[in-house]
Amino acid sequence: MYVSSCLCTLLKDLDEIHITELPQVTSFYYDPEDVDCYPSNRSIRKLTLIVPGVRRLRLTTPTDGRYLSRFKHLKELHLYEDQHKAYELRQQYLDEVCHRCDLQVLDIRTFDGISKLRLNNCVKSLQSLTTLKLNLATIKSVLPEIMKLPSHQTTEVCPDEYDPKIREVEEFYAIMEHKAKEITCVAVDGYYMPLEPGWDRDLPIWPHKKLQRLAICSWDHSTEYLERYTCMKDLQLLCLRNCTHLNDDVLLKFVDLCPRLQHLDVSYCREVTPSFLSRALKILKQKDPHRQQTGYSKTPPLFIYYVLSGFEDFVDKENLKTSPEYREYIVFKPDFPVRSERGLSFVDRGYQFEFI
Structure with missing residues (x-):
């Protein structure tokens, strides 16, 4: 009601x-x-x-x-x-x-x-x-x-x-340490929690590799460090909303190396380009070349959330949401993922953890 x-x-x-x-x-x-x-x-x-x-x-x-x-x-x-x-x-x-x-x-x-x-x-x-x-x-x-x-x-x-802004990070790392084996989701709002570059280099979650949902938003550092997360083979959602320097090459590594990736949020990322879409489509077709012919696949399509991204105008201009070429492989969503806060970050200020 x-x-x-x-x-x-x-x-x-x-x-x-x-x-x-x-x-x-x-x-x-x-x-x-x-x-x-x-x-x-x-x-x-x-x-x-x-x-x-x-x-x-x-x-x-x-x-x-x-x-x-x-x-x-x-x-x-x-x-x-x-x-x-x-x-x-x-x-x-x-x-x-x-x-x-x-x-x-x-x-x-x-x-x-x-x-x-x-x-x-x-x-x-x-x-x-x-x-x-x-x-x-x-x-x-x-x-x-x-x-x-x-x-x-x-x-x-x-x-x-x-x-x-959260300057005290003792509790953040304490949760990481105590629940490392059980953590399946990490979400950080980089504006309200401005961690230093390299903050995640020695996190205790790396040996367990259980992340299914990762959201690092409103980040203005270099995004090359994100490549280390491609080892998370169970990753299903990647939200990099409002990351200033996010580029095509980093994103493509996730598309290629994370076989269970279903949701990719690049809203407000102005540096990603339309070429990412064709390159991502090529990777997905190589992985599952017969999907369009049979209409059946063991893996769902990749949902891309693209509000005010670098390729938003291109998607709308080329009508990619209804394009036969992208059908079955990529679904374009002009909104935000389920269970996400609205706006510039997946979590409204601060940070979030989810556990098994």
Whole structure:
């Protein structure tokens, strides 16, 4: 259920038509067009009675969280919005919702403030948690405990207001060290986390070679170092969005050496050229020369995301999206990959890990 009007207006309308409960609603997404339409605690309390079966809840407006724990079936709580919020969740109500609800997804990131939220008192209650998104200040004191959660699969960390970029990388490398054998995805926003060239030369993930998803975005260093990732034979998604110096030759090595590559995001990469497309097509045809004739292949086509890339105009001008020559081999997508944030980076500020 998606609501763009004020919550109080919705509740009033439901009252007028004598609807007291919507038991089939399992998802509730509140994103009012009026940015100042904050839901009152009274409205949230009433909402828990009208949609008692909600499992996924997203609130883009500020809330202190007083009655959130009354959503007894709640599995996913999403409170992040990429804009200023007047205040964040109160600590005691965060503790309550963690203790009383069997959460699987928890997103408590704050966009432009120093988060005061801590998980110290409730991390032991998050045994079913698979996805955790939080600020750097929040993760610092509980990182070892989070890494031990039995169901944990995704961690996303973003900076706090006092420094819009993440200068402290201790937690980043600690996660790498502790979970090296299990890491299947690494996503870094190079603008908000400006690591030095060579930062990944000695990472503990190299012996295991289990990466399936790699996103290094908004990078202004030389991209030749990316070649070392071509050893990841299980790589399925490569997102290099907004990399200033990305060139055709580096990309072609991934097309050639990563047999399971399905998604390639080069949006905002202005240095890649139309010649990359013909060269990539040639490589794919050499690998599977009979795909167009039989209409069958063991491997799916390569999805290329190309918004504002160096060959966007060429793709549109030559109608490559419907070209018989590219059919079955390359699919052009004028948007972003599934599970990606929108904009200049795969992850909205900071970094993200996924684990087996």
